Amino acid sequence: MKKLLNRRFGLIIYLAYFFCGLCLLWMGRTDGLFPMPVAGTDQLSMLQCAAGLTVGEFPDFPYRYSYAYTLFLALLHGVTGGSLLWMRILQLAVCSLIPVFLYRTARLLGLGKPAGQYGAICYLFYGPALLISLDFLRAAPLGLVFLLYFHFLLLGWRLKSKRWIAAAGAMGAVCILGRENMAAVVLLTPFLWLLPAVRRRLDWRFLSLHAALLAGPVLLVMTFNLIAFGSFQPVPGNAGNVMGFYHGAETVRHFGALVEAMTKSVPVQFMNFLSSYEMPNSLSFYAHREVIPFLRVFLLPFHLLALLALIGVWRFRKNGGVVAMALLVAAYAGSLLFFTMFYRFRIPTMPFLALLAGAGIAALSGWWKRREYRPVVTAAILGGAFLWLTSVNPDSRRQFGERASVARILIDNKRFDEAERYLAKMAEDGFDIRAGAVLLAQHLAANGDRARAQAVFDRFVKPDKPAPAAP
Numbered sequence: 001m002k003k004l005l006n007r008r009f010g011l012i013i014y015l016a017y018f019f020c021g022l023c024l025l026w027m028g029r030t031d032g033l034f035p036m037p038v039a040g041t042d043q044l045s046m047l048q049c050a051a052g053l054t055v056g057e058f059p060d061f062p063y064r065y066s067y068a069y070t071l072f073l074a075l076l077h078g079v080t081g082g083s084l085l086w087m088r089i090l091q092l093a094v095c096s097l098i099p100v101f102l103y104r105t106a107r108l109l110g111l112g113k114p115a116g117q118y119g120a121i122c123y124l125f126y127g128p129a130l131l132i133s134l135d136f137l138r139a140a141p142l143g144l145v146f147l148l149y150f151h152f153l154l155l156g157w158r159l160k161s162k163r164w165i166a167a168a169g170a171m172g173a174v175c176i177l178g179r180e181n182m183a184a185v186v187l188l189t190p191f192l193w194l195l196p197a198v199r200r201r202l203d204w205r206f207l208s209l210h211a212a213l214l215a216g217p218v219l220l221v222m223t224f225n226l227i228a229f230g231s232f233q234p235v236p237g238n239a240g241n242v243m244g245f246y247h248g249a250e251t252v253r254h255f256g257a258l259v260e261a262m263t264k265s266v267p268v269q270f271m272n273f274l275s276s277y278e279m280p281n282s283l284s285f286y287a288h289r290e291v292i293p294f295l296r297v298f299l300l301p302f303h304l305l306a307l308l309a310l311i312g313v314w315r316f317r318k319n320g321g322v323v324a325m326a327l328l329v330a331a332y333a334g335s336l337l338f339f340t341m342f343y344r345f346r347i348p349t350m351p352f353l354a355l356l357a358g359a360g361i362a363a364l365s366g367w368w369k370r371r372e373y374r375p376v377v378t379a380a381i382l383g384g385a386f387l388w389l390t391s392v393n394p395d396s397r398r399q400f401g402e403r404a405s406v407a408r409i410l411i412d413n414k415r416f417d418e419a420e421r422y423l424a425k426m427a428e429d430g431f432d433i434r435a436g437a438v439l440l441a442q443h444l445a446a447n448g449d450r451a452r453a454q455a456v457f458d459r460f461v462k463p464d465k466p467a468p469a470a471p
Contacts, residue, residue, distance in 0.1 A: 006113055009103060009116075010103060013099045013100060013103065013120045013121070013124065014097065014100050017096040017123075017124055018093060021092040021095075021096065021130055021134060022089070022092070023294055024130060024292060024294060025089070027294050028134075031291050031409060032412070032413065033288065033409075034088065034135075036084060041282050042282065043282065046069065046070050046073055046136060047077075047136055049065070051074075051077055051082060053070070054074055054077050062225075062229045062236040064238045065235070066178050067221060068138075068178040069138035076091060088135075088136075091134070091136075094141060094144065095140045095141060095144060096133075098129075098143060098144050099121075099123045100120070101144070101151055101351075102120050102147065102351050102355050103116040103117060104116070105147065105150065105151045105154065105355060108154040108155065108158060109319060109322060109325075111319070111358075111359050114358075114362050115355075115358045115359045115362035117358070118358035118359075118362055119355040119356070119357060119359065120354070120358070122308070122357045122358055123350060123354035123355075125297075125298050126302070126305060126350060127295055127298030127300075128344075128347065129347055130298055131288055132344055138178055139344045139345070139347035139348055140347055141178075142175065142178045142179055142348045143347055143349070144351070146185075146328075146348050146349075146351065146352075149168055149171035149172050149175055150324075150328065152171055153168040154321060156168055156202070156206070160201060160202065162205070162206060162209055165202065165209060165210045166210060166213045168189070168213075169189075169210040169211065169212065170214075172186035172187075172189065173213065173214050173216070173218050176218050177221060179348070180238065181336060182335075183218075184335040185328055188327075188328075188331060189210065190207060190210065192324075193206075193207045221234055222234060242339070265339070266337045266338065269336065269337045269338070269339065269341045270333075272341035273333050273336070273341050273346060274302075274390045275392050276301040276302055276303040276304075276387075276392050277394055277397055278302065278343035278394070279340070279341060279342050280342065280343065281342040283344065286394050286398060286402070287406050290422070291406060291409050291410065302343075302346065303386070303387060303390040304387065305350075305353050305354060306353060307360075307383050307386050308356070308360035308361055309329075309353045309356035309357045309360060310356075311359075311360035311363055311364065312359030312360035312363060313326045313359075313360075315359065315362075315363035315375075316359055316363070322356070322359065325356065326356065329356075332349050333349065363375075364376060364379065395429055403426055404426075404431075404435075404436060407433070407436045407440075408436070408439065411436070411440050411443050412443075414443070416440065416444060416447075416449075416452075419436075419440050420440065420456060423437055424460075433460060434461050437456055437460030441453040441461075
């Protein structure tokens with residue numbers, strides 16, 4: 001069995017990830033989740049543009065969403081005829097390649113099969129990545145492209161291949177066109193040629209080819225935006241738009257105020273990046289986990305993976321590829337410290353962090369087997385402090401509207417026992433849940449259980465105050 005697992009691990013982990021995603025999609029749709037995105041969301045805007053592109057309609061205004069991901073959605077739309085279900089499935093099929101290439105990248109780095117297998121399994125059990133693979137957001141596909149960029153760089157280095165070095169440049173361009181802050185990450189690659197060890201193996205021809213494939217497509221898109229919209233950016237006018245959204249239009253108009261606001265955000269967002277809390281933007285991980293019990297299986301928290309990754313980096317700090325990967329993650333995180341660190345912003349780094357976490361698990365296992373207890377004890381003490389500092393109770397930060405939506409979905413799907421327990425927990429946390437209790441009582445009565453409906457009303461709705469109307 002072990003021999004078969006090692007020989008077919010790539011296929012096995014691909015099928016496991018894909019199957020888990022399909023189960024999650026099916027269970028969610030059973031409860032009315034994964035519908036057409038609602039008005040005002042990024043998902044709907046990108047879907048509408050993608051649908052237009054398939055019939056030759058281009059937006060006649062500056063389009064402020066990822067060009068690369070929108071084209072990917074247009075491809076999915078064209079293949080599926082616009083079926084949202086099949087578009088989600090095809091995106092999942094693409095994202096299921098992440099643990100496969102994660103495993104292969106670990107082996108290219110010389111970390112061994114166990115480290116790669118641990119890393120792939122870590123990625124599988126990180127629930128937010130699996131969930132977002134089913135939504136029309138760029139985070140998960142961008143994570144795959146980011147991983148391929150690094151994987152192709154390694155292949156080019158190992159094989160001394162211009163083809164793979166060029167492919168890495170092309171993936172870097174897609175990264176930037178997928179998310180503009182990636183420019184602060186992938187544009188660091190050409191500086192590797194300042195190292196004598198790199199120049200001895202890959203001469204200037206490799207550098208020029210990589211740089212051309214990296215910068216060429218991006219400059220072409222920026223030139224188009226300059227001609228069409230008067231904005232020399234990968235996404236026209238997006239820099240000012242994003243700054244205004246996160247720091248306020250008035251702040252953006254004053255350079256000193258903007259610098260002050262961005263500086264103040266750095267320590268807060270640094271902790272948010274390392275935090276166990278998955279800050280929602282338009283797709284709440286916790287709400288989906290409460291509605292879909294299967295999602296609770298994927299229980300690895302972000303801060304634990306980050307800790308294991310730090311252990312892996314320390315153990316393999318003499319491995320140039322591991323150090324380079326850690327620096328890429330740091331550069332990516334650093335480029336986002338001036339903005340609110342929603343959990344979907346962390347997802348593109350998850351393939352790297354999961355790989356490094358696998359290296360950390362392999363390191364801990366190796367130390368333990370060799371009875372080298374000092375590094376294990378040190379990791380336990382420092383790691384315990386790290387987890388304590390970065391651990392957040394999700395319910396302490398979640399908004400009423402998000403939790404009320406969960407209660408309503410449970411009630412609408414006649415999961416009355418769960419709904420009552422959920423409302424009780426919300427009441428314990430200090431929320432006014434009378435409207436939800438009225439709704440639950442109404443559904444219980446309509447379902448023929450009037451006695452329980454009265455009990456719920458008596459339990460949650462204060463007799464000395466008028467009961468609010470059901471939403």
